[in-house]
Amino acid sequence: MKMETVRLGRTNIVVNRNGFGALPVQRVNMEEAKVILKKAYDNGITFFDSARAYSDSEEKIGEALSEVRQKIYISTKTMATTVTDFWKDLETSLSLLKTDYIDIYQFHNPSFCPKPGDGSGLYEAMLEAKKQGKIRYIGLTNHRLHVAREAVECGLYDTLQFPFSYLASKKEEELVDLCKEKDVGFICMKALSGGLIDRSDAAYAYLAQFDNTLPIWGIQKESELDEFIEYNDNPPIMSEEIKAIIAHDQKELSGEFCRGCGYCMPCPMGIEINQCARMSLMLRRAPSAGWLSEHWQEEMKKIENCINCGKCMSHCPYGLNTPELLKKNYEDYKTFFK
Ligand code: SF4
Numbered sequence: 001m002k003m004e005t006v007r008l009g010r011t012n013i014v015v016n017r018n019g020f021g022a023l024p025v026q027r028v029n030m031e032e033a034k035v036i037l038k039k040a041y042d043n044g045i046t047f048f049d050s051a052r053a054y055s056d057s058e059e060k061i062g063e064a065l066s067e068v069r070q071k072i073y074i075s076t077k078t079m080a081t082t083v084t085d086f087w088k089d090l091e092t093s094l095s096l097l098k099t100d101y102i103d104i105y106q107f108h109n110p111s112f113c114p115k116p117g118d119g120s121g122l123y124e125a126m127l128e129a130k131k132q133g134k135i136r137y138i139g140l141t142n143h144r145l146h147v148a149r150e151a152v153e154c155g156l157y158d159t160l161q162f163p164f165s166y167l168a169s170k171k172e173e174e175l176v177d178l179c180k181e182k183d184v185g186f187i188c189m190k191a192l193s194g195g196l197i198d199r200s201d202a203a204y205a206y207l208a209q210f211d212n213t214l215p216i217w218g219i220q221k222e223s224e225l226d227e228f229i230e231y232n233d234n235p236p237i238m239s240e241e242i243k244a245i246i247a248h249d250q251k252e253l254s255g256e257f258c259r260g261c262g263y264c265m266p267c268p269m270g271i272e273i274n275q276c277a278r279m280s281l282m283l284r285r286a287p288s289a290g291w292l293s294e295h296w297q298e299e300m301k302k303i304e305n306c307i308n309c310g311k312c313m314s315h316c317p318y319g320l321n322t323p324e325l326l327k328k329n330y331e332d333y334k335t336f337f338k
């Protein structure tokens with residue numbers, strides 16, 4: 001196997017360029033998850049990313065991979081905002097992952113960048129956990145560019161996890177370069193932009209141009225895993241065909257579109273914003289039949305109930321005018337349906 005590897009900045013962790021994002025394994029049962037996770041390991045994937053917030057994802061990793069714990073790297077996350085919750089989360093993660101240490105422990109999308117002396121006590125708790133040997137490196141995940149930049153610039157974080165794909169803006173590419181300059185590992189989430197990118201080879205080839213980025217592909221099915229395993233032996237390169245796909249998608253998906261991250265949820269009126277606000281794109285980029293089902297017709301109709309409270313908009317890390325976007329998508333949906 002001649003697989004490509006990535007060095008995660010100052011952690012000096014070197015792993016296969018295909019990391020495993022364990023959010024989607026929540027949606028399959030334990031047996032299926034174990035098969036997928038073990039197969040990933042058997043085929044050279046050694047980096048697994050989870051989170052306390054991903055229901056039983058940590059438990060599935062623990063069940064599937066505890067026997068090879070020393071040979072893999074695990075990153076997980078806490079959304080704790082208090083020191084008490086921080087320790088509760090850490091102990092729960094350790095126990096579910098069936099391990100006594102976590103390689104990279106990350107603050108999960110905090111609204112600010114925790115630092116020593118900021119009064120939250122969170123960064124101090126990280127340091128204490130490190131001292132106790134329960135975690136090896138300190139990381140932060142975020143969707144907000146300013147929090148991410150602060151984490152990289154302050155020198156307190158070993159890794160940053162941030163959305164990054166070939167639909168990224170110049171500012172996001174600069175963030176990757178900044179990580180390289182500061183020797184901070186860049187763990188890249190949403191490399192397929194929440195399902196909008198359907199060519200994983202193009203996604204892979206784009207990211208491979210940045211030698212410090214480690215994509216963690218969200219994998220739920222064995223067929224998806226097989227695609228990435230194939231890249232161990234035949235890593236996609238930036239061919240003319242792939243360049244053309246990327247240029248086409250960048251043109252079609254430039255500007256203000258919903259990435260489906262869900263940070264604007266829940267909506268008090270029960271609108272499934274993270275799907276409904278990008279329905280026009282999904283209808284045209286994925287097989288449309290599923291999106292025209294009775295279920296989705298009902299979900300889209302809920303947009304009529306939007307009370308314009310603005311809650312979604314204030315939480316959108318991409319600064320989208322979400323209520324307006326929803327209405328545009330609804331109008332388009334009705335036209336498409338006809
Ligand atoms: S503005 Fe509309 S869509 Fe957004 S949270 Fe409020 S009710 Fe929901």
Ligand code: SF4
Pocket residue numbers: 257258259260261262263264265273274277312315316317318320322
């Ligand atoms: S509207 Fe914004 S916060 Fe909500 S899912 Fe889309 S990109 Fe994410």
